[in-house]
Amino acid sequence: MKYTIKDLERISGIKAHTLRIWEKRYNVLTPERTETNIRTYDDDDLRKLLNISTLIKGGWKISNVGKLSNEEIGFEVERLFNAVNPATVDCTPYINALVVAMLDLNEKEFERVFANATTRFGLKETMMRVINPFLQQVGLMWSVWKVHPGHEHFASNIIRRKLFGAIDQLMPLPPKEDRFLLFLPEGEHHEIGLLFANYWLRSEGFQTVYLGQNVPFQALVEVVEKINPHKLFTFFIANTDPKAVENYLAQLAQTFPDQTIHVAGSETLLDGLNIPDKVFLLPAPETLEKVIQQ
Structure with a gap:
């Protein structure tokens, strides 16, 4: 996959102007040039930049990062994983590591990072602080055509599998009165969001009936x-037409008044959105x- 400097800015959060300075002063990336002298980057450059971003957010100075080899950068990122305080940590190392594992289609590494996060934070916090931002990052990469559909399916299916497993392992609790019906239109x-809601509700003792997608x-x-x-309980991810969503919600409210x-x-x-009172x-x-506290 080829990237422009603007693509790297969108994905990594590091400004294009800053990247140009880093390249000139510290030689952190060595892009190819087109015939019209436009920088182009590859997957290796993106992986390295995500790791550099992780170290910068972990307190490193770019002048020191620029002295490290790729192997040393990877080692320091791994040390950052193991040094974080769960209560205060910026989860960027986990998010970036998942992006890299996804681009490499490296299931073992993806699962290792996921397991590391859940051990440190628990599944609920991992989903909110790591997986949700990761999926937003994947969505951003998709929007600029810098991730293949196969990459997205690869990552999503691992996360789905983890959630199904976590739901199966929940210990029975005294059931609460409210029963939820979860579905996608x-x-x-x-x-993934619906599965996480199902896990969270069941972990709090709510009765759920899960219909899934489509x-x-x-x-x-x-x-x-x-x-x-x-x-x-439902989700809207794919349907971005607000009017269609409003019509569907109005139909739900009218059909299910109770x-x-x-x-x-x-x-x-x-x-x-213009929604009915009961939505x-x-x-x-x-x-x-x-919802859980109501």
Whole structure:
């Protein structure tokens, strides 16, 4: 994959002007040049820059990082992993390491980083502080066409597998009265957020019925009639048309007058929606805490 300096800026968060200075002063990257003298970078450059970004956010000065070999940079990133304080740590090392493992299609490394994070923070905090920002990063890379669909599927399926396993291992708790029905609308296949909500709710003792992705509306009607849940819980990721989302939520509210409806998704999509009174929006993972405490 080839990247421009603007691509690296978007992905790493390091300004293009800063990158040019680092290249000139410290030779941290050695881009190729096109016939028109435009810098181009490859996957190795991106991996190195993400590791450099990790060290900079961990307190290193670029003048010192510039003296390190690639192997030494990797060693110092690993030391940073093991030195962090769970309560105060910037999770950038984990996020960047997952991006690199995804680009390399390195399942062993991806699982190692995931396991390291869950051991240090627990699954709930890992999902909110590491996986959610990681998925946002993947979405950004997708938007500039700098990640292959295979990379996204590779990472998503590992995370899904971890969540399914964690749900299966939950210890039974005295069930709370509220029962949640969790589903994704027809055409929606991005399941990680819904799986995490299912894990979190079950870990707090709530009863859940999980329908998963791409649920036809009539199938939803039949399930609600059968089990009569207290609350419906859904996500919007793929559908970015606010009017279509509003129409769907209005249909939910009209069809299910006895259920409270909770809707999660990106803040960009949910902000400004015209919604029925009984529909509650959850624009960030941590807002699920409010639902649990009600």
